[in-house]
Amino acid sequence: MKINKILLIEVGTKLSIFPPLGLMCIASVIRDKYKIIIKDYSGKKIDEQSVKRDIEKINPEIIGLHVLTGPHIPRALIISKIAKKFGKIVIWGGPHPTVLPEQTIKNEYIDAVVIGEGEYAFQDLLKYFEGKLKKPLGCGIKEKVRGEEKIKIMLPQKKFVDFKKLPLPSWDLLENINRYFPEKRHNVLPLSTTRSCIYKCGFCHNSNENVKRYLGHYRIAEPQRGIKEYKFVQSLIKNKIDYLDVGEDLHLISYDYAKKFCEAIEKSGEKNLMWNTSTRYEMINKKIIDLIAAYNCKRVLLGIESGSKRLQELNGKIVEFNRTKKLAKYMRKKKLFVTNAYIFGHPTETAEELKMSLKYIKEVPADENLIQLYRPMPGTPYFKICQESKKLKVPKKLEGWKGFGILGHDVNVSKISDKFLFSTFYKTNAWQQTKYIFNLQRYYLQNNFYIKFFKNIIDNRFTFKLN
Ligand code: B12
Numbered sequence: 050m051k052i053n054k055i056l057l058i059e060v061g062t063k064l065s066i067f068p069p070l071g072l073m074c075i076a077s078v079i080r081d082k083y084k085i086i087i088k089d090y091s092g093k094k095i096d097e098q099s100v101k102r103d104i105e106k107i108n109p110e111i112i113g114l115h116v117l118t119g120p121h122i123p124r125a126l127i128i129s130k131i132a133k134k135f136g137k138i139v140i141w142g143g144p145h146p147t148v149l150p151e152q153t154i155k156n157e158y159i160d161a162v163v164i165g166e167g168e169y170a171f172q173d174l175l176k177y178f179e180g181k182l183k184k185p186l187g188c189g190i191k192e193k194v195r196g197e198e199k200i201k202i203m204l205p206q207k208k209f210v211d212f213k214k215l216p217l218p219s220w221d222l223l224e225n226i227n228r229y230f231p232e233k234r235h236n237v238l239p240l241s242t243t244r245s246c247i248y249k250c251g252f253c254h255n256s257n258e259n260v261k262r263y264l265g266h267y268r269i270a271e272p273q274r275g276i277k278e279y280k281f282v283q284s285l286i287k288n289k290i291d292y293l294d295v296g297e298d299l300h301l302i303s304y305d306y307a308k309k310f311c312e313a314i315e316k317s318g319e320k321n322l323m324w325n326t327s328t329r330y331e332m333i334n335k336k337i338i339d340l341i342a343a344y345n346c347k348r349v350l351l352g353i354e355s356g357s358k359r360l361q362e363l364n365g366k367i368v369e370f371n372r373t374k375k376l377a378k379y380m381r382k383k384k385l386f387v388t389n390a391y392i393f394g395h396p397t398e399t400a401e402e403l404k405m406s407l408k409y410i411k412e413v414p415a416d417e418n419l420i421q422l423y424r425p426m427p428g429t430p431y432f433k434i435c436q437e438s439k440k441l442k443v444p445k446k447l448e449g450w451k452g453f454g455i456l457g458h459d460v461n462v463s464k465i466s467d468k469f470l471f472s473t474f475y476k477t478n479a480w481q482q483t484k485y486i487f488n489l490q491r492y493y494l495q496n497n498f499y500i501k502f503f504k505n506i507i508d509n510r511f512t513f514k515l516n
């Protein structure tokens with residue numbers, strides 16, 4: 050089969066707009082061989098008519114979709130069904146097909162999945178559909194064996210992305226790039242500068258076996274790449290970017306890296322270029338805090354997850370109380386906006402252990418305590434505990450995962466009574482969200498983000514998950 054045009058679709062959810070970083074990375078490595086069109090449905094309602102119109106108008110041979118576990122799935126299925134009606138080859142990539150490739154590809158509207166990192170695997174798959182390669186790696190395919198359809202999950206790729214050789218994401222292929230930067234002066238550029246994570250916390254996607262095998266080891270790009278990307282995107286848009294969001298899974302990994310990052314910010318030639326980061330308490334100290342605060346870092350996201358030593362050991366993140374308290378206090382003194390993330394309802398968690406988390410929330414300083422109910426993510430060590438306890442109904446079909454990761458669809462897999470867990474969660478959150486909004490307003494004023502201050506509707510991660 051001859052492939053000319055490829056349509057890459059960001060499925061997204063109707064409530065949040067986010068640039069399709071993964072698809073832009075894929076596009077960059079194949080755009081010199083094929084015509085690539087990117088459609089971003091994030092922040093939009095999906096209706097059959099407009100999807101039909103898009104597919105008919107573009108008329109690609111291949112349609113690739115980026116899919117997370119949760120509400121992305123029903124949206125991706127609507128698109129895939131229409132695509133199949135038009136006789137297109139449908140390929141899913143992203144976190145959901147990565148963790149459950151076999152079940153995903155069983156769906157009648159999906160022809161193949163990319164597992165883990167997509168840059169090399171997608172190229173293999175394209176060659177496979179062109180009849181130039183028999184055994185693509187890093188993917189799942191359907192093959193006819195003696196008239197019968199068989200699913201084959203292929204071995205991982207032998208190569209993983211080297212940021213030094215990877216072209217910048219194809220921001221210039223976005224249809225309406227200004228959509229992501231609506232403010233006149235204060236816009237945020239999300240950057241993807243890492244792959245995978247050094248750690249494998251028990252609840253996290255990164256501890257999934259397929260993620261470990263198919264996404265490759267932890268890599269972090271030279272900070273200079275982020276600055277280059279910032280300049281590239283700035284040259285494409287009409288408004289001003291003054292803030293880099295590098296708070297991915299794990300960004301600030303050491304003093305040496307922090308130093309390099311701060312030097313790159315300084316050498317960028319841009320006055321007042323701000324940024325945020327994500328890290329773990331065990332990775333930071335006062336010296337790092339002094340450094341990043343001096344070089345315009347504004348926000349830091351850190352995981353505490355639980356106040357119980359047993360649960361900290363279970364999930365692989367030890368957060369020592371006194372040290373954490375001191376560091377958090379110091380970050381706030383240095384005017385860094387501190388977000389501490391917690392999970393309520395860990396598998397096997399007891400009411401006593403939940404109270405230990407409440408102690409952390411009360412005593413460890415933060416501008417935002419981001420509290421989430423435990424969301425079971427398939428294939429993780431936590432998920433296995435849930436399955437063993439038989440408290441979780443594991444979906445037998447792809448469609449069944451649509452409620453995962455959303456507030457309101459939660460199952461209680463802990464040993465805490467439903468009443469105590471949910472009432473503690475909602476009560477604590479009501480108070481913490483109020484405090485957060487107040488702190489955010491203060492932060493906006495401190496940094497002269499006046500427009501954001503006035504426009505600050507409650508668009509935080511707590512409400513958007515009521516999807
Ligand atoms: C930015 C981000 C968000 C943004 C935007 C989401 C988005 N569109 O990706 C927002 C804030 C909205 C978000 C929300 C949530 N997120 Co989030 N998020 C991220 C984060 C930090 C970066 C994503 C990114 O851009 N990565 C960089 C690009 C390059 O990677 P990528 O998108 O995975 O793409 C690569 C491959 O997957 C593949 N690929 C991807 N798509 C396709 C398509 C095709 C056709 C092909 C061939 C290949 C391919 O190729 C790409 C290049 O190698 C990731 C962590 C991470 N490091 O990936 C978590 C992550 C994606 N999020 C996660 C989770 C759990 C959530 C939430 C549920 C959080 C929560 N508890 O509320 C919500 C879900 C909201 C919802 N209702 O669906 C999990 C996903 C788990 C899962 N199984 O789905 C991740 C992996 C974090 C983690 N470590 O657990 N998130």
Ligand code: SF4
Binds near residue numbers: 247248253255256299
């Ligand atoms: S450090 Fe963060 S991103 Fe890494 S495995 Fe743990 S929770 Fe996941």
